Amino acid sequence: MTASEFQVQGLLVSEIAAEFGTPLYVYDADVLHDVYQGLRDRMHPAVDIFLSLKANPNISVIGFLGTLGAGAEVSSLAELETARRAGIAPQNTIFLGPGKTRAELEACVAADLHAIVCESLDELKALDDLAVAAGRDRLPVMLRINPEFHTKGSALAMGGKPRQFGIDVAELRASQQLLKGLRRVHVMGLHAYMGTRFLNHEDLIHNTREILAAADELSAETGIELRTVDFGGGFGVPYFSNETGLDIPALTDGINDAVGEFLQKHPGCRLINELGRYLTAPCGTYVTRALFVKESMGEQFVVADGGTNHHMAAVGVGSFVKRNFPVRSLTRYAEEPVRTYTVTGPLCTPNDVIGKRVALPPVAAGDLIGVELSGAYGPSASPGLFLSHGFPAEVMVHNGTAHLVRRRDTIEDLLDKQQLIVF
Incomplete structure (x- = not known):
């Protein structure tokens, strides 16, 4: 822990990571509330705000927005059932x-x-x-x-x-x-x-x-x-x-x-x-841990335990030019950047880069690195099965308490749908 460490509703990110492991997504319910309510307070009362579940299909994210008055726009049987379980009334749901x-x-x-x-x-x-x-x-x-x-x-x-x-x-x-x-x-x-x-x-x-x-x-x-x-x-x-x-x-x-x-x-x-994106992106931070810091041909690399397998949006898919999402040191959140690093994940592909030449404070193995504005199109738009790492945990901080809202995939989760033929 450092004095400048990133916090969510007063909780140190290192404590959240210690409890739930990395990589993970952390959603701040206060930010989710403020974005929705800020728009709701200004929008004409005849206009209903619906969450497009494709942006973030986590049932707790949907359920929390539902308590604020949001409806649901769904596009699959699973999204339809998610909205129902989250408490969204059928009359506030469109397919x-x-x-x-x-x-x-x-x-x-x-x-x-x-x-x-x-x-x-x-x-x-x-x-x-x-x-x-x-x-x-x-x-x-x-x-x-x-x-x-x-x-x-x-x-x-x-x-x-x-x-x-x-x-x-x-x-x-x-x-x-x-x-x-x-x-x-x-x-x-x-x-x-x-x-x-x-x-x-x-x-x-x-x-x-x-x-x-x-x-x-x-x-x-x-x-x-x-x-x-x-x-x-x-x-x-x-x-x-x-x-x-x-x-x-x-x-x-x-x-x-x-x-x-x-x-x-x-x-x-x-x-x-x-x-979708507007409501949920600001509340989310993708948290990954630096495993190694290395130099290759004059360029500094941070190799982390999670990357584009969980956050394909950060690669700039659909863009002609690769641009970085906001990437920050969560361990030294308040410190000034002094050098540049290319932040990569654990995948066996050179495309597994979530930040190219990012300005950061000094990074050491074990530090936590965060991709901000990550509450939309994170796991749902990412190849979580690549190299069989599986999907990460998702945590929501609500009223100062961190809640596990999706457990990370286990090896059994990844293998139990497969069938071995006896040769």
Whole structure:
């Protein structure tokens, strides 16, 4: 322990690591609360905030946000069951995804969700058949649309161009006979999601205005009732040194103005803003322990017990240029950086680098190294089975107490699904 050691709600990170081992993810419930509540307090009361479980499917993270009022956006049977066990009411849950299986559609019909989000007309017809077979009446469905406009500023565009997501607006306009012929499905709203990691509030305001305008226009043209409109999310987090975080006051003021105008035409419509990364990334720190510090051809390396097998997002997947997430010495958290290190994990690949030439205080074997802003797309987007290391422990600190919210994989966990043939 050093005087400058990183703490979570007064708990020393070395004590957390000693109790639960490394590598691990540590989630700070106070930060989770403050991010959600800070947005909730500023957002128009007609807008419900839903957590997109793909960002962090840990049941305690979901359950805690649920106690604050968050709903759940799920995209698999496991996520659906996770939300249920976490205490999220079915009426605060929506199920979306471009490739739902028959088993998933049947589960959605049985679950009495707020809405199933259909992403193709064939899916809509299949769901209508299942609703008839199940004896369901007025099964609530939203249609995910692929609008014709494009919003700049996203790190990954998910609409406004040819995509597997949603129904093209032109196709929907030409499908009014199909909509009128539905027997048990009740189309009660529209959904659009245009992209991820927006960091400019003006782009997100434009995105919101365009989606709401498209919903209003399509409702008038097709007769679709607008009981709910999901205008997506995509709020970004400034991972890299050249990025600036969203101006939340300006963002919410602009969204609230757009929402207010929309509600004048559609009073009582439920609006959903689905967020993942923005809600959960700030609360998480990936904690790994330095095993060796070595020099190779003039470059200093820290070889740690965890790396991209647990935190593939830190590699910069999807980016043309590798940029470092915020990497800090947790053992010497308050000390000034004096040298640069490349921080790697234990994998047998040169790509296992979680920080390239990172400025840090002096690092010694046994020190704890942390990757900050790691509460989203950590284990869920990482190759945890590579080299059979398995997935790490996850810990949430709540009211000053560290709770194990996912135990680390054991060797038996990794092997018990395999079957040895007797040769």
